[in-house]
Amino acid sequence: SVIVLDFGSQYTQLIARRIREIGIYSEIVPYNTPAEKIREHNPGAIILSGGPNSVYGEGSLHPDEAIFTLGVPMLGICYGLQVIATHFGGRVDVSPKQEFGRAKILVNRHDGAAASMLFKDVPDSDVWMSHGDKVVDMPEGFRVTASSSNSEMCAIEASGSKAALKVYGLQFHPEVQHSLYGKQLLQNFLIDIAGLTPDWSPKSFIEHQIEEIREAAGEGTVICGISGGVDSTVAAVLVSKAIGERLHCVFVDNGLLRKDEGKKVMEFLKPLGLRITLVDAEDIFLKRLKSVASPEKKRKIIGRTFIHVFEEQIHEEKFLVQGTLYPDVIESVSVKGPSETIKSHHNVGGLPKRMKLKLIEPLRELFKDEVRAVGRELGIPEEILMRHPFPGPGLAVRVLGSLTRERLDILRNADEIFIEELKKTGLYQQVWQAFSVLLPVQSVGVMGDKRTYENVLALRAVESSDGMTADWAHLPHEFLSTVSNRIINEVRGINRVAYDISSKPPATIEWE
Numbered sequence: 001s002v003i004v005l006d007f008g009s010q011y012t013q014l015i016a017r018r019i020r021e022i023g024i025y026s027e028i029v030p031y032n033t034p035a036e037k038i039r040e041h042n043p044g045a046i047i048l049s050g051g052p053n054s055v056y057g058e059g060s061l062h063p064d065e066a067i068f069t070l071g072v073p074m075l076g077i078c079y080g081l082q083v084i085a086t087h088f089g090g091r092v093d094v095s096p097k098q099e100f101g102r103a104k105i106l107v108n109r110h111d112g113a114a115a116s117m118l119f120k121d122v123p124d125s126d127v128w129m130s131h132g133d134k135v136v137d138m139p140e141g142f143r144v145t146a147s148s149s150n151s152e153m154c155a156i157e158a159s160g161s162k163a164a165l166k167v168y169g170l171q172f173h174p175e176v177q178h179s180l181y182g183k184q185l186l187q188n189f190l191i192d193i194a195g196l197t198p199d200w201s202p203k204s205f206i207e208h209q210i211e212e213i214r215e216a217a218g219e220g221t222v223i224c225g226i227s228g229g230v231d232s233t234v235a236a237v238l239v240s241k242a243i244g245e246r247l248h249c250v251f252v253d254n255g256l257l258r259k260d261e262g263k264k265v266m267e268f269l270k271p272l273g274l275r276i277t278l279v280d281a282e283d284i285f286l287k288r289l290k291s292v293a294s295p296e297k298k299r300k301i302i303g304r305t306f307i308h309v310f311e312e313q314i315h316e317e318k319f320l321v322q323g324t325l326y327p328d329v330i331e332s333v334s335v336k337g338p339s340e341t342i343k344s345h346h347n348v349g350g351l352p353k354r355m356k357l358k359l360i361e362p363l364r365e366l367f368k369d370e371v372r373a374v375g376r377e378l379g380i381p382e383e384i385l386m387r388h389p390f391p392g393p394g395l396a397v398r399v400l401g402s403l404t405r406e407r408l409d410i411l412r413n414a415d416e417i418f419i420e421e422l423k424k425t426g427l428y429q430q431v432w433q434a435f436s437v438l439l440p441v442q443s444v445g446v447m448g449d450k451r452t453y454e455n456v457l458a459l460r461a462v463e464s465s466d467g468m469t470a471d472w473a474h475l476p477h478e479f480l481s482t483v484s485n486r487i488i489n490e491v492r493g494i495n496r497v498a499y500d501i502s503s504k505p506p507a508t509i510e511w512e
């Protein structure tokens with residue numbers, strides 16, 4: 001595997017991603033992880049990430065110096081290069097000219113020695129820079145392998161008697177797409193220089209995880225809350241492959257789900273061999289939510305009620321499966337250091353602590369698209385793998401104001417039409433998320449010569465890559481017209497449909 005030491009760069013996750021794309025497993029650890037701990041991972045290479053600080057002065061971040069004695073090939077990127085240069089006796093100082101964005105590198109092929117292996121098949125080309133400091137004095141025993149107009153020492157490596165150390169540094173960011181030959185550089189480093197074999201695949205991941213889960217669970221029994229979403233489903237199927245019937249899945253129908261959701265999810269999951277209990281908890285959720293209009297109050301009540309209902313399903317189980325993904329894990333370890341605890345999952349937070357359950361998180365090393373690839377390998381239907389995200393509080397935050405069963409049903413019927421049409425036209429896969437919102441507003445209409453005074457429904461569809469920022473999806477007018485016609489004609493209680501054209505920020509994706 002490859003260890004990425006995180007010095008707080010916004011691109012650290014991207015480095016890990018690129019390495020995995022090359023087919024090599026990589027893990028991010030905080031910059032100050034002790035060398036002893038790193039050794040336990042038995043890494044084939046170490047990459048030092050970029051970071052916002054300076055290597056000199058206050059706020060500078062330093063790795064455990066012993067990492068330089070592990071005998072593992074190292075590549076420093078941006079701040080990482082500066083850490084390496086300083087460690088080996090070079091000097092880094094503030095650059096009179098900061099460099100942000102595109103720059104052109106000249107690869108040094110004529111210094112008399114053999115050309116750098118790092119730059120094999122890499123021509124003079126565009127790279128992405130983002131730095132205010134630069135190397136001003138070379139460390140002894142290093143040579144320059146590429147330069148840009150602003151940093152003569154833009155790529156350096158240990159050479160001569162130090163060459164065997166296999167230590168390299170790049171001032172630019174090979175992990176971003178604007179560095180045209182970035183992937184080639186990483187590949188040269190990992191495969192040609194560090195000698196790693198690209199053998200990470202969903203299949204090898206599954207085999208490895210099955211062993212790990214068996215070892216972690218021992219003879220114990222395991223409980224898993226499934227929501228019908230991608231993460232919990234893939235996690236559950238993976239654990240059931242490892243321990244079979246000793247996994248007990250619980251699907252809580254809180255009465256805030258999409259139309260026929262419980263039935264559909266059971267249909268999808270039954271053939272996968274899961275043992276599932278479907279808990280019909282609609283009455284208790286709706287009772288507790290009665291006359292509650294505040295979005296935050298609704299969320300709190302739903303969270304508490306979920307824990308209450310789920311707890312009743314726990315008997316002799318010792319472990320709880322959670323579909324935590326890698327971005328949640330790194331967000332919480334990052335530069336703040338290994339002492340930070342992992343963020344608890346918002347939907348089942350509090351459960352493991354209260355019930356003294358130990359966590360099993362088989363997906364905690366994966367990015368979302370890797371989860372999908374693993375799910376595919378496990379035989380989970382595309383229907384589930386390609387689903388839009390669905391919020392934990394469900395339709396409670398899409399029926400604005402206080403809830404009633406009738407209003408939930410109106411929303412469900414309308415939303416079913418919207419989603420059905422999106423799927424029919426292939427637009428479903430082109431948007432990040434699409435749904436309907438029932439407004440607490442009535443408007444006047446006319447239907448068959450009769451005046452109506454009914455509900456307004458808003459349609460929302462957004463494009464996004466992580467849900468943090470989003471733009472409204474520019475769905476074709478013809479399409480919107482079909483959906484609107486169908487909803488007004490087919491759904492009793494709606495006489496007007498509006499389309500939400502707000503981006504996030506300043507709006508949010510959900511309305512509540």
Ligand code: XMP
Nearest residue numbers: 299389390391392393433467504508509510
């Ligand atoms: P917002 O509305 O904050 O939504 O722009 C961003 C993403 O998060 C989802 N979301 C939630 N998910 N519990 C969840 O599990 C929640 O309380 C919650 N609120 C919003 C939302 O659907 C979107 O994908």
